[in-house]
Amino acid sequence: MSTALPNTTVARRVPCEACPLRDNEHFRDFTPAELKFVSGFKRGELVSEAGSMILAEGSHNAQLFTLLSGWAFRYKTLEDGRRQILNYLLPGDLVGLQGSVIGEMEHSVESLSPVVLCVFQRDNLPNLFENHPGLAFDVTWLASREERMLDENLLSVGRRSATERAAYLIAFLYQRSEQVGQGRSSRHLIPITQQHVADTLGLSIVHTNKTLRKLASRELIRWHDRACEVLDPKGLAEVAGWDGLSESKRPLI
Amino acid sequence: MSTALPNTTVARRVPCEACPLRDNEHFRDFTPAELKFVSGFKRGELVSEAGSMILAEGSHNAQLFTLLSGWAFRYKTLEDGRRQILNYLLPGDLVGLQGSVIGEMEHSVESLSPVVLCVFQRDNLPNLFENHPGLAFDVTWLASREERMLDENLLSVGRRSATERAAYLIAFLYQRSEQVGQGRSSRHLIPITQQHVADTLGLSIVHTNKTLRKLASRELIRWHDRACEVLDPKGLAEVAGWDGLSESKRPLI
DNA sequence: CAGCAGACATGTCTTTGTTAATTGCCGCCG
């Protein structure tokens, strides 16, 4: 039964409804020494990997960044090449807290479209936290949201059927894409291949194909070249047994 | 190429090698209004759930706590009862950032042994961050570690075979148990049932049983009543194709 | 034009799930 403490200047940020670190504006008070912007990636390019030259330059530990625009995904692989996609990255998402040390192949990040990044020095995090009140919250908020997404993903891969999994994934990515507001394209296109879907859901590419065809035959989706068009998000959510689409926005912290 | 900034009082915490929030000592500077200790749970008891009376009292949002002693696990369920265990909680682990709102059944936590908790008011987090420099780091560190564990878990469920999954899970829990130093029991016992294993790995209980027997016949483990004894951790890691056992301790942030 | 990659298709084989029945242990209660 703790009593409500008085609000402070930090507390003004609560509840935190919007996604932080989304646009450049959030980085106004940062000095050039604290961050740098990186762009120019093409689709299918490795953004960060053990040994990658792009983010590993200078410090081998600089692997902390937010996505400012575009799509990407994070994955791990086993020695024999089996790959598991862990989550998809849309503008505002933070990557690198998971820790990546050269040679240990913790995880890698690959782009699905041209992307723009904002890169921080990982080992500078203590100073960043101190110099930018509120950043600790933003990071906690983002980590928290990512964990919720991973949770749902794990539930999906572990306990849902192939059809449910596929429907869930697509409905989920559709929702995220809507939230971010990819205004650009009028149709709802998700820039992934069936191989990505397979590696996300823990299925073979063949079975994934069969499953997607079933969804397509029910007019829930339509598959394009390297992209999925969502025809009926609600129908997908229903197939997936997922109520997240209608989930009300709510404060996380 | 940012220059190295001078160390500050906050920076002294880096690199952070040990698990923070592990013993009572870490909570010395906290006031009684900021946290409370809860104990008295028995094995198999719900620690936190939508509607639970234990942690929901007062604020419906108090679901933020660390485990001070004992074992527990976090899980989600689908409407029809299928359950997926998300991760296991050992002393020092933090729960509740994922967000849990009454009625939405986000996730639940159940104990595997008697546990002691340290509970924070979730909506008081802003003040906590402000009043306790370093706490933001500890939380980030913990969230980061949890995400790495979830990543590996997802890889496991998505891409490893039943035998690999089981071997990985047990080797992993063995390692964590060792790190925490459950000194109490001389033998290395993990207090879970085969049903827990099944729900963690996304397998049926029957198949899990066959898989575990195979591991037992290879003298890697021995199954007791509601507990798993680890005979050969290295052998398990080898079966799992996992090199995490020998992983050197390293700073995360 | 050749080469290649992705989508689509099919048949066979392996892995895993389902159902159901058996045993042993333990705590509860008459």
Added chain:
DNA sequence: CGGCGGCAATTAACAAAGACATGTCTGCTG
């Protein structure tokens, strides 16, 4: 004290889901 019921672990027999090997077709690209 002893029967009863429940849970964990186990096993068998069968069904289903999904993996794998293979091949075709199409559109793109050099």
